[in-house]
Amino acid sequence: xxxxxxxxxxxxxxxxxxxxxxxxxxxxxxxxxxxxxxxxxxxxxxxxxxxxxxxxxxxxxxxxxxxxxxxxxxxxxxxxxxxxxxxxxxxxxxxxxxxxxxxxxxxxxxxxxxxxxxxxxxxxxxxxxxxxxxxxxxxxxxxxxxxxxxxxxxxxxxxxxxxxxxxxxxxxxxxxxxxxxxxxxxxxxxxxxxxxxxxxxxxxxxxxxxxxxxxxxxxxxxxxxxxxxxxxxxxxxxxxxxxxxxxxxxxxxxxxxxxxxxxxxxxxxxxxxxxxxxxxxxxxxxxxxxxxxxx
Amino acid sequence: xxxxxxxxxxxxxxxxxxxxxxxxxxxxxxxxxxxxxxxxxxxxxxxxxxxxxxxxxxxxxxxxxxxxxxxxxxxxxxxxxxxxxxxxxxxxxxxxxxxxxxxxxxxxxxxxxxxxxxxxxxxxxxxxxxxxxxxxxxxxxxxxxxxxxxxxxxxxxxxxxxxxxxxxxxxxxxxxxxxxxxxxxxxxxxxxxxxxxxxxxxxxxxxxxxxxxxxxxxxxxxxxxxxxxxxxxxxxxxxxxxxxxxxxxxxxxxxxxxxxxxxxxxxx
Numbered sequence: 049x050x051x052x053x054x055x056x057x058x059x060x061x062x063x064x065x066x067x068x069x070x071x072x073x074x075x076x077x078x079x080x081x082x083x084x085x086x087x088x089x090x091x092x093x094x095x096x097x098x099x100x101x102x103x104x105x106x107x108x109x110x111x112x113x114x115x116x117x118x119x120x121x122x123x124x125x126x127x128x129x130x131x132x133x134x135x136x137x138x139x140x141x142x143x144x145x146x147x148x149x150x151x152x153x154x155x156x157x158x159x160x161x162x163x164x165x166x167x168x169x170x171x172x173x174x175x176x177x178x179x180x181x182x183x184x185x186x187x188x189x190x191x192x193x194x195x196x197x198x199x200x201x202x203x204x205x206x207x208x209x210x211x212x213x214x215x216x217x218x219x220x221x222x223x224x225x226x227x228x229x230x231x232x233x234x235x236x237x238x239x240x241x242x243x244x245x246x247x248x249x250x251x252x253x254x255x256x257x258x259x260x261x262x263x264x265x266x267x268x269x270x271x272x273x274x275x276x277x278x279x280x281x282x283x284x285x286x287x288x289x290x291x292x293x294x295x296x297x298x299x300x301x302x303x304x305x306x307x308x309x310x311x312x313x314x315x316x317x318x319x320x321x322x323x324x325x326x327x328x329x330x331x332x333x334x335x336x337x338x339x340x341x342x343x
Numbered sequence: 344x345x346x347x348x349x350x351x352x353x354x355x356x357x358x359x360x361x362x363x364x365x366x367x368x369x370x371x372x373x374x375x376x377x378x379x380x381x382x383x384x385x386x387x388x389x390x391x392x393x394x395x396x397x398x399x400x401x402x403x404x405x406x407x408x409x410x411x412x413x414x415x416x417x418x419x420x421x422x423x424x425x426x427x428x429x430x431x432x433x434x435x436x437x438x439x440x441x442x443x444x445x446x447x448x449x450x451x452x453x454x455x456x457x458x459x460x461x462x463x464x465x466x467x468x469x470x471x472x473x474x475x476x477x478x479x480x481x482x483x484x485x486x487x488x489x490x491x492x493x494x495x496x497x498x499x500x501x502x503x504x505x506x507x508x509x510x511x512x513x514x515x516x517x518x519x520x521x522x523x524x525x526x527x528x529x530x531x532x533x534x535x536x537x538x539x540x541x542x543x544x545x546x547x548x549x550x551x552x553x554x555x556x557x558x559x560x561x562x563x564x565x566x567x568x569x570x571x572x573x574x575x576x577x578x579x580x581x582x583x584x585x586x587x588x589x590x591x592x593x594x595x596x597x598x599x600x601x602x603x604x605x606x607x608x609x610x611x
Contacts, residue, residue, distance in 0.1 A: 065408065065412075101523065104527060106523045106526055106527060129529070129531075132526065132527060132529060133529060136527070137524075139520065139523070139524045144550055144553075144554055145521055145524040145525060145550050146550065147545065147546045147549035147550050157525075157529075157530075157546065158529055161529030161530060162529060206528060207527070207528065210528065210529070
């Protein structure tokens with residue numbers, strides 16, 4: 049399957065030529081397929097924010113390429129701008145970008161910039177408001193009168209309204225209560241399912257990414273040491289912890305069990321998986337004993 | 344150009360002898376040096392001023408490239424000054440074009456004027472590059488403290504300055520972030536005529552103002568929580584103390600100033 053978005057040997061230097069010069073990305077090869085739900089994890093300063101800002105052309109690579117649909121996004125000015133509508137990026141704490149008088153106007157900012165006609169803009173605003181669970185009655189309110197969670201959903205709707213084929217979200221649940229966080233993740237899943245969109249979730253909550261994404265990409269010091277399905281990535285529990293990334297609680301429990309000599313698999317990260325693994329291990333240890341009884 | 348690359352008034356941490364000088368000493372020396380620059384007449388005095396500045400730059404370990412980069416915003420001012428001086432100084436005619444007359448004296452004057460402005464800016468940058476903003480306002484507060492006698496709000500002014508300096512990078516970062524976010528939604532800040540460009544700033548300015556007010560509010564609360572009640576009776580963790588090196592630095596600046604003044608006045 050072809051990649052919808054891909055980076056080749058991406059390098060990025062910040063403040064080049066000053067004493068503050070530092071390299072944020074060192075030859076990153078990253079790729080995502082259509083309809084994939086993947087998560088980028090890495091601690092603060094690992095380069096994950098730099099990487100996602102390259103994916104929709106907000107940052108220009110120092111060297112290397114970013115391809116969208118197999119074509120360089122920097123090939124022309126029009127191309128870069130067009131890609132920004134195809135690759136939606138929701139920044140951290142997006143509620144601080146709201147600026148319009150009404151929620152409706154704010155959500156319509158992106159579609160209007162795309163040059164769509166009024167009817168289409170209206171359809172998109174209402175649809176994206178529904179996607180994030182905003183009541184129609186809220187559309188005429190000022191975004192500054194809403195609660196924190198509602199503001200965040202307005203901001204996400206503002207990006208979804210452009211109907212991007214790739215939706216990138218930088219810590220969309222940061223600072224929300226568990227119910228608010230769960231709802232936002234549910235909204236993202238809905239968008240993923242109904243539009244067959246590629247979702248890239250940036251987070252440092254291992255439990256969250258393990259639950260949501262089908263593939264994890266670990267970023268550390270500007271490169272990607274591990275990438276794969278959660279179970280595979282979490283077999284590197286010790287290395288992940290050395291990078292300052294906490295692994296899910298269950299993974300930690302199973303790593304300890306293994307180091308104590310228990311016959312259990314690595315790469316366990318949810319409670320149901322843990323239950324099955326322990327039951328399987330118990331059956332294995334009982335089986336020979338039962339065999340003896342029979343003899 | 345990313346907004347982060349603006350170097351104006353930026354501090355480059357370091358441990359050179361210039362970095363370690365007392366901020367008051369640096370401030371006084373800068374003022375004295377600027378006086379010297381304005382006293383200078385003729386190439387010999389400029390040469391002295393230049394050599395002194397070059398020596399301080401060398402000791403400070405600030406890269407000359409960083410200093411040059413800071414000159415960019417004043418380039419227009421320099422060109423403008425130079426042209427004005429070249430054409431509007433009376434004297435022997437160099438060449439004539441329509442209503443403009445370029446004179447020998449004009450060219451010489453323009454040359455020295457540009458050099459003077461360049462050295463003035465370099466010296467000022469050197470101060471901000473080698474002195475942390477906090478140390479700088481501390482120094483200013485000390486130097487201005489005699490004005491307290493005439494009820495001049497020195498402490499308040501210094502506090503306003505240090506808060507402003509503290510928040511410049513934060514606000515620049517915030518601007519950068521909001522700009523990126525709005526660009527991600529297709530905002531275009533670079534093309535269009537003046538009216539379109541001004542309109543394009545609304546999605547940037549509204550969130551920026553809101554966040555600035557929010558920050559100000561939070562900061563005020565945080566300061567009150569720590570019992571801030573103005574400058575009276577406030578002590579400092581880092582006391583400013585003059586050391587021999589500071590006295591030497593000020594004396595050296597004075598010596599340069601006197602030398603330049605005398606030479607300029609009496610000739611060689």
